[in-house]
Amino acid sequence: MTFNLETYISRLKACRDYFAKLYSVSDLIDALLFSDLAISKKRLPDKLPKLELSDSMIIEIQDFLSKEIRPGMSELEIQQKVRPAEELDGLLHDYRDYLIEKYGMFAYISKEWVRDLLKFLNGRPTLEIMAGNGFLTAGIRELKKGYPIKATDNFDWQVMNHPLSPVTKVVKMEASAAIEYYLKDIEVVLLAWSPQHSNCDWLILNYLRVNKFFEHGGQLIVIGEKNGATNSKKFWKQAELSAAKNLNKNWSRFDLIEDQVFIVE
Known part of the structure; x- marks a missing residue:
């Protein structure tokens, strides 16, 4: 997905809701959301972890998706189930671009x-x-x-x-x-x-x-x-x-x- 300043946080929250029961993934997303909230209120944010899906997270997501995708689903239905995982990876990589465009924050000050x-x-x-x-x-x-x-x-x-x-x-x-x-x-x-x-x-x-x-x-x-x-x-x-x-x-x-x-x- 192309980076979009106006929809960035709402898309991130949608991924948070979708993976709510995968705690390692939802905790990573929460780190971004709490960071954004602090900066929006002109407060110092907390230190960020590495914004990437670890091997263990990817395995968790794959297991989760394997239960969501059922026999007989159409290609479109399967894509709808898989899309949040693909989108999340892009959103994690786009956080610096979001901070620069939204707040003018180039160096992340924690x-x-x-x-x-x-x-x-x-x-x-x-x-x-x-x-x-x-x-x-x-x-x-x-x-x-x-x-x-x-x-x-x-x-x-x-x-x-x-x-x-x-x-x-x-x-x-x-x-x-x-x-x-x-x-x-x-x-x-x-x-x-x-x-x-x-x-x-x-x-x-x-x-x-x-x-x-x-x-x-x-x-x-x-x-x-x-x-x-x-x-x-x-x-x-x-x-x-x-x-x-x-x-x-x-x-x-x-x-x-x-x-x-x-x-x-």
């Missing part, structure tokens, strides 16, 4: 992960650049009122069919201008899901180096898929990265995109 991030930041003043609709900064502000963090974005990416408002205060500012303006007051820079088609991440990295940000103990936290769906090739080639163990423990890698959390220092 409650568990933000707790880890706050421990890592340890009160240090922070700037988020290319913050999008501000989900990362909003999560920090939700769990730690008054945390010293600024969020900025130029909102050039907002070319969707429906307007999307930031979920927290995000200052409209180019990333390079934000770095220059706030640099003297911050110790950490956050950069989540920088676009592939722009070298601004590489320019920012070099600006931080020239201004001795790292030499003075500053850190750049990058969330993305190395040499994949995010960030420029120049950035991945030139950044000296280390995967942060404490920040990847609860990072939700729920689909085929292998994004993770890196530290540049």
Whole structure:
């Protein structure tokens, strides 16, 4: 089935009802529905499991369908019984597309992960650049009122069919201008899901180096898929990265995109 924003959740709920007695399957669907509910209410969602049907789930579904399909059924009737299983597989893979189109959420920010991030930041003043609709900064502000963090974005990416408002205060500012303006007051820079088609991440990295940000103990936290769906090739080639163990423990890698959390220092 083709991804459809307007019918996505209703189709997911229909699959939930159809497989209600297959608890491993219905629990997986519930994880998505609860996640969507939290995000729709501007709250941090829980960490997501891998959004795929495991071998054991597939066997359960096959056993279930074998009881639903009876001798003498027409081809159309059989297809109607089988279709929810085929549709569910597609819906699981489409969840990231749904989050992007519905909420403008590119990097999935969970409650568990933000707790880890706050421990890592340890009160240090922070700037988020290319913050999008501000989900990362909003999560920090939700769990730690008054945390010293600024969020900025130029909102050039907002070319969707429906307007999307930031979920927290995000200052409209180019990333390079934000770095220059706030640099003297911050110790950490956050950069989540920088676009592939722009070298601004590489320019920012070099600006931080020239201004001795790292030499003075500053850190750049990058969330993305190395040499994949995010960030420029120049950035991945030139950044000296280390995967942060404490920040990847609860990072939700729920689909085929292998994004993770890196530290540049």
